[in-house]
Amino acid sequence: MFSLLPFMIERVGVLIIVAFLLSRLKAFRRIVRNENGLKEKGILIVIFGLFGVISNYTGIEIHGAQIVHESWLMGVEPANAIANTRVMGVGIGGLLGGPLVGLGAGLVAGGHRYFLGGFTAFACAVSSILAGLAAGWVGKRYSRNGIVSPWLAVLVGMFLEAFQMGVILLIAEPYDLAWELVSTIAVPMIFINGLGNLLFMFIIQAILREEERTKALQTYKALQIADQTLPHFRQGLNLQSCKEAALIIHRLTGADAVAITDSQQVLAHVGAASDHHTPLHSPATKLTRAVLEKGIIITARKKGEINCFRSDCPLQAAVILPLRVHDTIVGTLKLYFEHPSRLDQVEQELAEGLARLFSTQLELAEAEQQTKLLQDAEIKALQAQINPHFLFNAINTISVLCRIDPEKARKLLLKLSVYFRSNLQGARHMLIPLEKELEHVGAYLSLEQARFPNKYTVLFQIEPGLEQVPIPPFTLQPLVENSIRHAFRKVQEKREVNIHIFSDERYIYVSVADNGEGIPADRLPKLGVKAVSSEQGTGTALHNIHARLKGIYGEEGNFYIKSEQGSGTEVAFRILK
Known part of the structure; x- marks a missing residue:
């Protein structure tokens, strides 16, 4: 046995x-x-x-x-x-x-x-x-x-x-x-x-x-490359961003050369054959043009398949992948190898993963750029609403005071500079401290009350400790200006504007209320939703504030208007703390 x-x-x-x-x-x-x-x-x-x-x-x-x-x-x-x-x-x-x-x-x-x-x-x-x-x-x-x-x-x-x-x-x-x-x-x-x-x-x-282990290493390497290339691809496809990204990919992969193109020309080529695969020229291989036209991944394992116009080109294998933004081919990512054996399954799968990640990064970059353009447009729209008559009236008021009260004129000039400096600073930031927005409001009120002493009263109820809380610029001052300009046309006595800012564990609440004449019921549903035409104004400021709050905070940025004719109006919003 x-x-x-x-x-x-x-x-x-x-x-x-x-x-x-x-x-x-x-x-x-x-x-x-x-x-x-x-x-x-x-x-x-x-x-x-x-x-x-x-x-x-x-x-x-x-x-x-x-x-x-x-x-x-x-x-x-x-x-x-x-x-x-x-x-x-x-x-x-x-x-x-x-x-x-x-x-x-x-x-x-x-x-x-x-x-x-x-x-x-x-x-x-x-x-x-x-x-x-x-x-x-x-x-x-x-x-x-x-x-x-x-x-x-x-x-x-x-x-x-x-x-x-x-x-x-x-x-x-x-x-x-x-x-x-x-x-x-x-x-x-x-x-x-x-x-x-x-x-x-x-x-x-x-x-x-x-x-x-191979998948874990592949994932780690892909994420490492994506993390390091993200700041460059956020700038879109250009010479500098693509060169920096190609250097990172070349360093962290086994490729002998890495190239990135847009839909028309080579933007970067790092590694072997860089003497004739040069930026700002049309792609040197027919494979690249085929990928741009068909939008498919192409792998070449023979020098003849790469079909470079130079017979002495050392590149003998390649994987070429399309870069997409919203289903549109905007360029290619190319990994080249001097020996076909080095283009194995792992390298090909890594390249495919990188192409998907880079396409996502380019989509995010485009979305971010669109967001910035939108925000800039909104800021410019708000700045454009500054009534030129306000500037002329402020200067006229100051010029009169220069003769009868030079000290007050000097203070008003400082307030005017604060007002316009706040406009410029707000245009460069998405969020600013609450105290800066209150400073903007204070400068505006000082100039208005110099023209119309004792015409109205502005009351501030600010919860202590909120001075450094970030809020979007041009949100509080336009609401106060709206109250002063539109609320008291038919009100002769006890004109009051109440500014109330407080918080709970999650949110900051901002309210601007007046005891003015109120808003007609038929106009109320449209305010803040879109611009409206009227003799008193267009409601563009309210619409822009509402849109920016929604763009920054989503559903958390609540905005509402309450008004009753003869009893006044309250415009308020809520933002995350």
């Missing part, structure tokens, strides 16, 4: 070496990653069926309890049998590919074993088919992500070999010879089958770990 064990270990070693070589095949790796369609299942049937065939040929011929033949077997004497690892190959095929693969591999291996002959030929053929089906059922039911745990594979392998021994005892004749055979080979074959399954599953796990 135990004299058979070293020979069986040797046979398992042969199969494990074959399995290791098999693990280097891309098709097999796809199957291991549970990407097994009918084509892959067919490949598995062939592979593990051949495992069984090899096991049959390398088996050990047994007569009774004696080893008869140890070398390559081409046939078996009628009274003899074979000790081999056939069930191991069939079982692993079933565990990986399911019942269909188990059945197919069992038919191939079992059929071959039947034609080799021997008194156990039929029993071994039947057991191979049944073992494949059983292993396939276990694999389908108990696998996780397409893989059975190594220790379950051990138990399955040992059970299947024990099952084969049972089939031999039931079917093979004469029974005495079958019993003698099983007594001799059962323990070594059960042990070896379990060991073989364990080693094979360790190889499968190693494949998975290698895949995971």
Whole structure:
């Protein structure tokens, strides 16, 4: 019994070496990653069926309890049998590919074993088919992500070999010879089958770990490149941004050269062949033009496929990918290699991931640029609303005071400078401290009240501690100006404007209320939503404030207007703290 064990270990070693070589095949790796369609299942049937065939040929011929033949077997004497690892190959095929693969591999291996002959030929053929089906059922039911745990594979392998021994005892004749055979080979074959399954599953796990490490490294590298190139691609596709981005990609990938183009010309080329692949020229390869026209990824693995106009160009392989912004091809990313072997699957997948990331960055850059343009337009629209009469009236008031009260005139000039400095500072910032906006309001009120002393009263209720809270510029002052200019046309006494600013744990609340004549009910729903035409004004300031609050804070930037004719108006908004 135990004299058979070293020979069986040797046979398992042969199969494990074959399995290791098999693990280097891309098709097999796809199957291991549970990407097994009918084509892959067919490949598995062939592979593990051949495992069984090899096991049959390398088996050990047994007569009774004696080893008869140890070398390559081409046939078996009628009274003899074979000790081999056939069930191991069939079982692993079933565990990986399911019942269909188990059945197919069992038919191939079992059929071959039947034609080799021997008194156990039929029993071994039947057991191979049944073992494949059983292993396939276990694999389908108990696998996780397409893989059975190594220790379950051990138990399955040992059970299947024990099952084969049972089939031999039931079917093979004469029974005495079958019993003698099983007594001799059962323990070594059960042990070896379990060991073989364990080693094979360790190889499968190693494949998975290698895949995971490769993906993790690929993801890390892609994110690292994306992080470092983001500040440059935020500027869009231009000579400087693309050169800096290409230098980063060249440093962090295995490419011998990296190039970036827009839809018309090369913007950057870093690395090999930079003597004739130069910026501000049309792309030097037909491949680039094909990618720009068709919007597909093109891979070249021969120098002739790159088709550079220079015969001495060192670039012999390339992957060229389109860069898209909103489904429009705006340029290409090109990774070149001097040796085709360096353009492997990992580099190609990394390049594809980078192209998608860069396309997203370019879309974000365009969106950010549009946002900035919109904000600038809104700021300019607000600044354009400054009534020229206000400036003329302020200057006239100051010129009069220069004769009768020079000190007050000096203070008003300072307030006027504060007012216009606030306009300029606000135009350069999306958010400013609340105290700066209040300073803007104060300067405006000083100039207005110098013209109309005691005409109205402005009351401030500001919660302490909110001075440095950021708010959008040109939000408070236009509301105060609206109240002063439009609220009191028909009100002669007790003209008041109340500015109330307070907070809770999440929001800042700003309210400007007056006790003026109010807004007609038919106009109220339109204010803040769009500009309206009237003799008193257009409502553009309210609309711009509302739009900017929504653009900056989204739904958190609440804006509302409450008014009742004869009772006054309140315009208020809420922003995040």
